[in-house]
Amino acid sequence: MPELPEVETIRRALEKPLEGRRIVSAELRLPRMLLGFPAADLPKKLKGQRLRAVVRRGKYLILELDKDSLVIHLGMTGQLTYAAPDAPVDPRFRRTVTGMQKPYGAHPVDKHTHLLLRLDGGGKLMFRDPRTFGKILLVPGKSWIDHPRLGKLGPEPLTMKPAARAQDIPATSTRPVKALLLDQEFLAGVGNIYADEALFHAGIHPKRLVKSLKESEKTALLEAVKVVLRKGIKYQGTTFSDYRKPDGTSGTNFERLMVYGRGGKPCRTCGTVLHKTVVAQRGTVFCPLCQPLKKK
Ligand SMILES: [Zn+2]
Structure with a gap:
């Protein structure tokens, strides 16, 4: 599932090609993906409007x-791809049984393409989502900020001050610390990949209870969240199944992950076999030596 990075x-890849462009036509091919606005009216509503800004809030992408x-929320398997006017449509650029795609040219419109925006000058923005857990909302003006789904999101981790945010961690909470990281009302944009990575980076076992964390550990954990998110952005995201950059290519953070997706493999720091468990209903990987549950 795509997370903040x-x-x-x-967002960064779409900013330049989209900003200032006018929507010539809009085609919503799977009406149920649109929430809060009548699907039949969407093409008329969007036609002629210019794209003013591409914004991100948590895991949401907003086209102002x-x-x-x-x-737009990408759900589990959403892909937002942009085809430049001169991009050749590559018929080999198809989803295969493994979910991998050939990353050349523009993706042809297929049965998984649910929204298609044609822009002045000939470019196309396509929202594709094989598993259709993604969501599209249309809201007036910039009211997305207060929309029920976005208004309650916690702070943006990249701009938070870890020591200050650490003060907001409930001192008596009996939740496992990983559940806190996944809570979008606590921090916006952290999901399973970067929660596991941050816990490893901070040397904290994912099942430690929030109330057991020392003040120094809370700050270190939030610092670690920033580190792993920045690394994810630097390597343009983690592709292990469906996530793609807008040009259809993969991010390269997957091979750089320390624990996520590496259960049973040796820890990159100490060589101990990484354990796999379930925390907060999510598959979780950690190093039993680098992330001890009990203090030595
Ligand atoms: Zn280790």
Whole structure:
């Protein structure tokens, strides 16, 4: 599932080609993906509006238009690809059984393409989502900020002050610390990949209870969140199944992960076999030596 670094990578890649462009036509091919606005009216509503800004909030991508905002959540398998006017459509650029795609040219419109925006000058923005857990919202003006789904999001981790945010961690909470990191009302944009990576980076066992954390550990953990998110952005996101950059290519953070997806493999720091467990209903990988549950 795309998390903050993946969505930020997409935002950065779309910013330049999209900003200032006018929507010539919009085609919503799977009406149920649109929430809060009648699907049949969407093409008329979008036509003629200019794309003013491409914004990210947590795992949401927001296309701010002249009069409205189009809010996109990529769900599990969403892909937002941009085809430049001169990009050749590559018929080999198809989803295979493994979910991998050939990364050349523009993706042809297929049965998984649910929204298609044609822009002045000939470019195309396509939202593709094989598993259709993604969501599209249309809201007036910049009201996405207060939308029920976005208004309650916690702070943006990249701009938070870890020592200050650490003060907001509930002192008596009996939740495992990983559940706190996954809570979008605590921090916006952290999901399973970067929660596991941050816990490893901070040397904290994912099942430690929040109330057991020392003040220094809380700050270190939030610092670690920033480190692993920045690394994810630097390598343009983690591709292990469906996540793609807007040009259709993969991010390269996957091979750089310390624990996520590496259960049973040796720890890159100490060589101990990484354990796999379940925390907060999510598959979780950690190093039993680098992230001890009990203090020595
Ligand atoms: Zn280790």
